Amino acid sequence: MTVPVGTRPLTAGDPLAGLLDGPRARGAFLIRACFDPPWAVRVEDRAPLTAMLLVRGEAWIVPEAGERVRLGPGDLAIARGPAPYTCADDPATEPQALILPGGECACPDGRALNGSMDLGVRAWGHRADGATVLLIGTCRMRTDVDTRLLDALPPLLSLTDAEWRCPLTPLLMEEIARDEPGQEVVLDRLLDLLLVAALRAWFARPGTDAPDWYRALADPVVGRVLRLLQDDPARPWTVASLAAEAGVSRAALARRFTELVGEPPMTWLTRLRLARAADRLRSGDDTLAAIARQVGYGSAFSLSSAFKREYGVSPQEYRDRAPASTGN
Known part of the structure; x- marks a missing residue:
């Protein structure tokens, strides 16, 4: 039986699950x-x-x-x-x-x-x-x-x-x-x-300096939002729609998310989408248009522009360099 995303249990004892489910x-x-x-x-x-x-x-x-x-x-x-x-x-x-x-x-x-x-x-x-x-x-x-x-x-x-x-x-x-x-x-x-x-x-383990994202995934509000984004980054999310899913106001979500994660929710989502695109460029031969749809961009052009701003190279250049990235 498939459990709807909004009803998945959020266990503070296992906040790594959301991050490790993708790679x-x-x-x-x-x-x-x-x-x-x-x-x-x-x-x-x-x-x-x-x-x-x-x-x-x-x-x-x-x-x-x-x-x-x-x-x-x-x-x-x-x-x-x-x-x-x-x-x-x-x-x-x-x-x-x-x-x-x-x-x-x-x-x-x-x-x-x-x-x-x-x-x-x-x-x-x-x-x-x-x-x-x-x-x-x-x-x-x-x-x-x-x-x-x-x-x-x-x-x-x-x-x-x-x-x-x-x-x-x-x-x-x-x-x-x-x-x-x-x-x-x-x-x-x-x-x-x-x-x-x-x-x-x-x-x-006691004494380990856990990173911000680890603690954020355990938060009942921000953790739920992070899992929603991780599960379906291609959905046309807005701060308002995320806030509605989390049951808080837009201002409250933006403030709490930035405080715990270190960046606003839309910035985090953009980096996640581009990271997913980079992963697909390295590991497959889908067209840029197909990858754009998979990660939440409306066109290959919009993905290419955002990708070059983030990585400093075009998606095609990044794909061409993929073999050299192994082990780096």
Whole structure:
């Protein structure tokens, strides 16, 4: 049964849902890394977001700047690119391999490894039953829809097993080794679930400096408006129509929205529409006129003008540059 938008429950305990419902992993890179100490891998793939879930053993994540993080079984770390970092059994261990953009792997001196560490379906390292097993999921492309989320995260965050208690590990271990039709889609969705569970736990952790949009999504008035816009940005919204949906006056909505989100509702909607347009330009081949209709613009010309003001390039130039945006 479809629930009307206006009657959807607004749960203060899960304000990430509205933001994370739009962007989804597509063609994510998932692998089971298996090592015996000493081991170290330097990651220079410039990926926007990488989740590392330790199944067995011990690992350290050492960023270029900032504090290093130790992982025990069940612990998880999320690295926000494009800054490089090192995964190792010990911070002092010298890297034995480099991970480069596009999933390429090389020796520290630049020589290609040529698959010498492949261990079968989505498995890589020394041996399949190594002392350390690390599940790694990498989002290869930064879509503009999730820019607010990525910018709110530190370069490296971590959660202990006790802090996030996610039951996905056994399922990921099982699915990551399968090679069946549609398996990439299954793994993409599992990575989505992993990230939502982890980020929700991290933002809810005491002492975390949650961003404005997180708190705003939990507000009974502004949160409802944000969800309405997120669910249907193409609708011809006005401040008056949004205020009517939220049950407040136009002035009250404008004031409360700007106070909590940091910008007026129509400005936020414009940026959302253009972000959705940018996502479609990168990920598909729809015409500009079709994209304009999908995101709430009356014509390709009006979308093109607004897009160039926001991004500094035309939609076509942006689309032409799309392959280069992967991992940035």
